[in-house]
Amino acid sequence: MATKGLEQRQFLRYVRTVGMTTMRGRGFYYPMDTTMSSSGRIYVLSRSFERAPSDTIRITMLNEDGDYFGVFGSGGIGNGQFRWPCGIALNDQNRVFVTDEYLNRVSVFNESGEFIKHWGTGGKNEGMLNGPCGIVFDQDNNVLIADSQNHRIQKFTGDGQFISSFGVYGNGDGRLNLPWGLGVNQEGEIFVADWGNDRIQRFSPDGKFVAKYGSSGRQEGEFMRPAGVIINQEGYIYVADWGNERVQVLGPDGEFVQTIRGEATNSEWADDFLGVNVEEAGARKRANLEPDIEYFNDDPHEESSHIEKLFWGPVSLMLDAKDRLFITETNRHRIQVYERNN
Amino acid sequence: MPERQIELIAHLARRAGFGATREELEEYGKIGYEGTVDKLLETSSPQWMSEYLIRRYHPDESSMLAGLSGLEAWLYRMITTDTPLLEKMTLFWHGIFATGYPKVLNAKPLSDQIRMFKKYAMGDFRHLLVEMARDPAMIIWLDNQQNHKDAINENFGRELLELFSMGVGNYTEDDVKECARAFTGWTIGNCEYMELRSARDSDWPYGRISWHYQFDAQDHDDGEKEFLGRKGNFNGEDIVEIICEQEATARFIARHIYHFFVADEPPVPQWPYQSPRDPEAIDQIVQAYFDSNYDIRAVMKFVFNSDFFKSEDCWYEKVKSPAELVTGVMRLTESVDRPKYEHSSRQLRMQYMGQTLSNPPSVEGWDGGTTWIDTGALVERMNFASEELGKLETPGSKELFDKIAFEGNGDVEAGRIIDICLKHLGTINVKDDTRSKLVNYASKNGVIRVVDQEIDELGKEKIAGVVKLIASTPEFQRA
Numbered sequence: 137m138a139t140k141g142l143e144q145r146q147f148l149r150y151v152r153t154v155g156m157t158t159m160r161g162r163g164f165y166y167p168m169d170t171t172m173s174s175s176g177r178i179y180v181l182s183r184s185f186e187r188a189p190s191d192t193i194r195i196t197m198l199n200e201d202g203d204y205f206g207v208f209g210s211g212g213i214g215n216g217q218f219r220w221p222c223g224i225a226l227n228d229q230n231r232v233f234v235t236d237e238y239l240n241r242v243s244v245f246n247e248s249g250e251f252i253k254h255w256g257t258g259g260k261n262e263g264m265l266n267g268p269c270g271i272v273f274d275q276d277n278n279v280l281i282a283d284s285q286n287h288r289i290q291k292f293t294g295d296g297q298f299i300s301s302f303g304v305y306g307n308g309d310g311r312l313n314l315p316w317g318l319g320v321n322q323e324g325e326i327f328v329a330d331w332g333n334d335r336i337q338r339f340s341p342d343g344k345f346v347a348k349y350g351s352s353g354r355q356e357g358e359f360m361r362p363a364g365v366i367i368n369q370e371g372y373i374y375v376a377d378w379g380n381e382r383v384q385v386l387g388p389d390g391e392f393v394q395t396i397r398g399e400a401t402n403s404e405w406a407d408d409f410l411g412v413n414v415e416e417a418g419a420r421k422r423a424n425l426e427p428d429i430e431y432f433n434d435d436p437h438e439e440s441s442h443i444e445k446l447f448w449g450p451v452s453l454m455l456d457a458k459d460r461l462f463i464t465e466t467n468r469h470r471i472q473v474y475e476r477n478n
Numbered sequence: 479m480p481e482r483q484i485e486l487i488a489h490l491a492r493r494a495g496f497g498a499t500r501e502e503l504e505e506y507g508k509i510g511y512e513g514t515v516d517k518l519l520e521t522s523s524p525q526w527m528s529e530y531l532i533r534r535y536h537p538d539e540s541s542m543l544a545g546l547s548g549l550e551a552w553l554y555r556m557i558t559t560d561t562p563l564l565e566k567m568t569l570f571w572h573g574i575f576a577t578g579y580p581k582v583l584n585a586k587p588l589s590d591q592i593r594m595f596k597k598y599a600m601g602d603f604r605h606l607l608v609e610m611a612r613d614p615a616m617i618i619w620l621d622n623q624q625n626h627k628d629a630i631n632e633n634f635g636r637e638l639l640e641l642f643s644m645g646v647g648n649y650t651e652d653d654v655k656e657c658a659r660a661f662t663g664w665t666i667g668n669c670e671y672m673e674l675r676s677a678r679d680s681d682w683p684y685g686r687i688s689w690h691y692q693f694d695a696q697d698h699d700d701g702e703k704e705f706l707g708r709k710g711n712f713n714g715e716d717i718v719e720i721i722c723e724q725e726a727t728a729r730f731i732a733r734h735i736y737h738f739f740v741a742d743e744p745p746v747p748q749w750p751y752q753s754p755r756d757p758e759a760i761d762q763i764v765q766a767y768f769d770s771n772y773d774i775r776a777v778m779k780f781v782f783n784s785d786f787f788k789s790e791d792c793w794y795e796k797v798k799s800p801a802e803l804v805t806g807v808m809r810l811t812e813s814v815d816r817p818k819y820e821h822s823s824r825q826l827r828m829q830y831m832g833q834t835l836s837n838p839p840s841v842e843g844w845d846g847g848t849t850w851i852d853t854g855a856l857v858e859r860m861n862f863a864s865e866e867l868g869k870l871e872t873p874g875s876k877e878l879f880d881k882i883a884f885e886g887n888g889d890v891e892a893g894r895i896i897d898i899c900l901k902h903l904g905t906i907n908v909k910d911d912t913r914s915k916l917v918n919y920a921s922k923n924g925v926i927r928v929v930d931q932e933i934d935e936l937g938k939e940k941i942a943g944v945v946k947l948i949a950s951t952p953e954f955q956r957a
Contacts, residue, residue: 156683157543166537185538186822219819220535238819316534331534361530379530406683413682416674423671429690432593437533441541441586441688448685449533449540467541468684 147372147385147394148461149477154200155180156405157469159192162204163405164469169224169271169452170462171232173247177205179232180464180471181224184211193218195234195249200456200473202404208249213239216251222269223317223452227294228277235268235281242268242281242296255296260286263298270318270329270364274341280326282315289315289328289343302343307333310345317364317452321371329362329375336365336375336386349373349390354380354436357392364452368459376450376463381436383450383463383474398440398447398465400472440467447472479507487514488905489793492957493739494518494782495562496806497904499874515782519775521600524561527554527816535817541586543681545579548589549835550825556805557814567599567774568592569801570738572835575610575642576843577619579836583676587615587689588836603731603772607643607718614666614689620841623665623673627699630658639721641841647750648726649706656703660717663698666691722772725764732763732777739781741792742847759786793907794956797850800831800859802957807863807949810903812873830858856955863949867903868942870935878902878945879938883931890928892920899944908953916951920944 155164165182172178176199184192190211197205210217220238227233231252232245241256256265267285274280274291278299283290288303289312303312313332320326324341334352336359339345350359360379367373371388377395385393402410410417425445431438440448449466456462460475487506491498495518498506506514532551533540539551556565572595582588591613598606610616611634617623620634635658639649666672667690674680675687703712706720721727733754737743740759744752754760763781770776781787798806804824808814814821828834832855838844851859869875881898882890896916900906908916926937933941948954 157681157685165543166541168537183537185536185544186819187544187826188538361534363534400684402683409682416671416678416680416682419671419674423668425668425687427667427690427692429667432590437540438688441686442690444684444687449537466537470684 146477148396148474150396150399151460151473151475152200153400153403153406154178154202154462154471154473155196155198155403155469156409159184159188160194161207162196162198164196165192165194166466167451167464167469167471168222168466170454170464170471171224171226172454172456172462173226173230175230176200176456177247178462178471179224179226181221181234183218183221183466190217193221195224195232195245197249206249208245208251209234209243215254216243216245218243223271223282225271225273225279227273227279231294233271233279233294235271237267237269237284240265240268242271242279242292244294255292262301263290263292265290267314270316272318272320274320274326275324280318280320282318282328284314284316284331287312287314289318289326289339300343302339303328309348310337310339312337317362317366317376319365319367319373319453321367322369327365327367327373329365331361331363331378334359334361334379336362336373336390338390347390349386350375356395357384357386359384363450366453366455366461368455374453374455374461376453378449378451379437381440381447381450383447383453383461396447396474398445398450398463398472400445400468400470403470444468479504479510483507483511485905485907486788487511488907489788490514490518490782491562492798492806492904493787493796494778495566496556496802496809497957499810499812499877500901500905501877503905511788512783515779518561518563518782519600519779521561521564524559524564526560527558527814532817536821541685542589543585543685545583545585546825546834546836547585548592550821551589552592552835553801553805553808553825553828554814554817554821556801557808563778564596564599565805567778568596569799569835570734571595571599571606573738573838573843573846574734575616576838576841577613577615577836578838582615582618583679584615584672584686584689585836586686587613587618590688591615592836600775600778601773603767603774604718604722606774607638607721608715610642611638611661611664611714611718612691614691617664617666617691618673618676618689622661623669625658625662625664627662627697630655630662630699632658634658634661637841638717641746643721643730644724644726645730645746645749648724653705656705656712657717659699659701659703660705660712661714663694663696664691664714665694665697728764728767729760732760732767735763735777735781736760737846739778740787741795745845746842756786759784762786794953796957797846797848798955798957799844799846799850800828800833800855801835803831803859803955804828804862806904807866810874811866811869812877813869827858827862831855831862859955860950863954864946867949868946870938870942874902875938875942875945879933879941882926882941883928883933885928887928887930889925893917895920895926895941895944896948899941899948903945903948903954906948906951906953908948908951912951912953916944916947919947 180196193211194207222237223235230247240258243254244252270282287305290301291299316331317329326339336349338347363378364376373386454462622634625631766780
């Protein structure tokens with residue numbers, strides 16, 4: 137505990153912000169998840185919402201410096217279309233897999249965004265899906281899916297052949313309640329953001345309960361509806377503590393290390409926008425974007441709705457080859473990047 | 479408990495909420511009418527569908543980029559709440575302090591305003607008025623950000639007196655000006671930037687930023703004012719205090735309460751020229767207002783326990799607003815237990831019926847009453863209720879089938895089917911003529927047979943047909 141203060145201060149530090157809000161094209165619109173190819177191409181999955189035009193649902197391709205490579209996917213029920221897209225992941229061939237928690241299927245695209253196939257059937261039997269959301273590949277290149285409304289994790293081959301599943305509804309050890317994000321560590325252990333139970337659960341590669349971390353609350357090491365989890369090469373556990381509007385870092389055995397609340401700055405795209413909208417840029421410059429306010433309630437959601445630099449809807453986490461953490465924020469339509477403070 | 483007593487509680491449930499299932503009514507029956515009033519008035523810890531669930535599946539209900547975001551979440555709350563009166567009171571105040579999207583152009587502060595109404599809906603009327611005056615959406619809606627110490631803008635001050643508290647004829651033009659002076663400096667933070675973003679409907683670069691109230695002391699006129707015959711260095715809170723002391727205010731609010739909860743009054747602009755439908759009832763509500771020191775909860779308790787409210791003369795006299803109809807129907811289906819993709823369309827159906835919440839037709843809100851009914855709206859209302867209540871697979875429908883199957887094996891007589899369905903849909907007391915037509919319809923469609931405590935699919939479809947027809951009756955469409 138004596139070193140906690142030091143680590144709290146030093147473990148992660150802010151680097152930059154990527155992206156901005158746009159309904160179409162170069163930008164994001166309610167991003168739910170992000171992944172990166174081996175070449176550094178970033179894929180951001182925008183969910184949009186029910187009443188919006190279908191082309192606002194999309195996957196935006198870019199790199200960290202803001203170079204834009206186009207979009208693919210749209211709203212609908214046809215091939216390559218989505219209703220409630222939720223999770224995105226790449227396999228070792230850089231094929232892009234996207235879950236849809238309304239259509240109960242997984243759509244597969246090539247690296248350029250050309251549709252290949254989709255698989256998955258709605259239902260509760262083994263191999264069927266009810267609200268698939270979080271998605272991650274294990275070391276064997278099989279795909280793990282948080283089958284959220286069946287309260288279980290299912291493993292499939294990349295072609296959608298069922299392999300195994302674990303988890304049932306409940307709050308006991310190994311039980312799940314609307315699981316969302318998934319992570320896999322170097323040993324193949326599976327980490328589940330057990331959303332409805334406000335905790336992270338750790339399972340062996342074959343789905344046996346290993347450990348649980350956290351409980352409901354807003355204190356250090358506690359969670360409120362965690363949505364995402366990822367583990368770095370040293371075993372540190374990063375948690376998108378969605379309902380607390382923060383990211384928490386846990387040590388390899390689950391001990392609390394650090395909380396970050398967000399410190400976004402203008403992205404390349406934001407600067408581009410403000411550069412040509414000088415009136416808005418001027419008013420923004422004159423505004424106090426960190427006002428001292430008496431909030432309506434003590435929910436961090438409220439504070440985040442007022443203070444733009446803070447995380448608002450931190451939903452998913454991604455690590456790049458340099459061990460930098462990319463935090464996708466649904467409500468702020470951007471990604472904040474943090475790195476290890478060595 | 480006598481059936482008539484259950485029917486009276488059903489009337490209360492329709493007016494103080496969105497109707498109730500037969501099971502809920504029988505539970506209420508155990509504590510009696512007055513006990514039910516007390517239970518409905520107990521709103522200290524309301525429960526509804528988890529906000530986290532709503533935000534997870536409908537992210538636009540969280541950060542609200544779209545024009546009318548926030549309404550789906552409100553509909554979820556109304557459908558799933560265990561304290562329906564609180565939502566009903568929120569609708570009530572929203573109708574009076576009507577604030578709309580076309581000018582505010584930002585769904586988040588509008589949604590925040592609804593949240594504020596809910597918090598203060600059933601407390602001290604003074605607190606509600608002060609919070610309403612501080613509400614960022616209201617400030618922009620009525621231009622109070624342009625109400626300056628050296629150049630007043632009367633818009634908010636005028637509407638505060640005319641539409642929000644006293645009504646025309648009870649104050650002078652000088653009172654309007656003095657009232658406006660007292661509210662100078664009541665503005666929103668970062669006003670220039672927030673107004674500019676709204677004007678451009680800009681959600682760039684990073685989505686909406688919530689608005690917050692800000693008092694600008696430098697821009698506040700703290701000089702002496704004369705308002706409604708009183709003199710002093712009044713600020714906004716002082717003005718609200720004086721307003722709440724006025725009998726005109728009590729009468730104005732009493733008439734609104736009567737109109738919304740008891741029986742239709744003419745549109746507000748006609749009030750100065752047309753007497754209330756029941757002047758004695760208005761007098762009594764005014765007395766309750768002063769006796770309780772402006773406590774709205776106490777006023778509502780008085781109203782719901784009054785003879786004029788309980789009188790059968792006013793049962794089914796009010797046309798349900800689209801919000802009330804959609805909410806009531808969905809509560810009867812018992813099918814809304816978690817967010818669904820299709821939910822968005824229900825909110826749209828409400829709009830097709832003529833009511834878009836947070837988008838009233840004018841600063842005077844909705845007239846209500848029979849203005850909800852025109853040919854198109856009536857068809858939409860009947861279609862919606864029939865479609866939702868006629869679905870065979872909802873928990874509500876399954877309960878109905880079980881109730882009919884409980885009659886025992888054999889043919890179930892058409893009149894009995896109608897009685898069970900009417901009770902199931904909230905204990906609706908239809909006119910004899912209506913009942914005869916319903917029975918006739920049920921008879922024509924052949925018998926419904928129970929075999930081994932089960933009804934076959936054809937029988938279920940026949941029952942659904944009866945339910946659809948009941949949903950189209952005047953009694954179901956009214957409260």
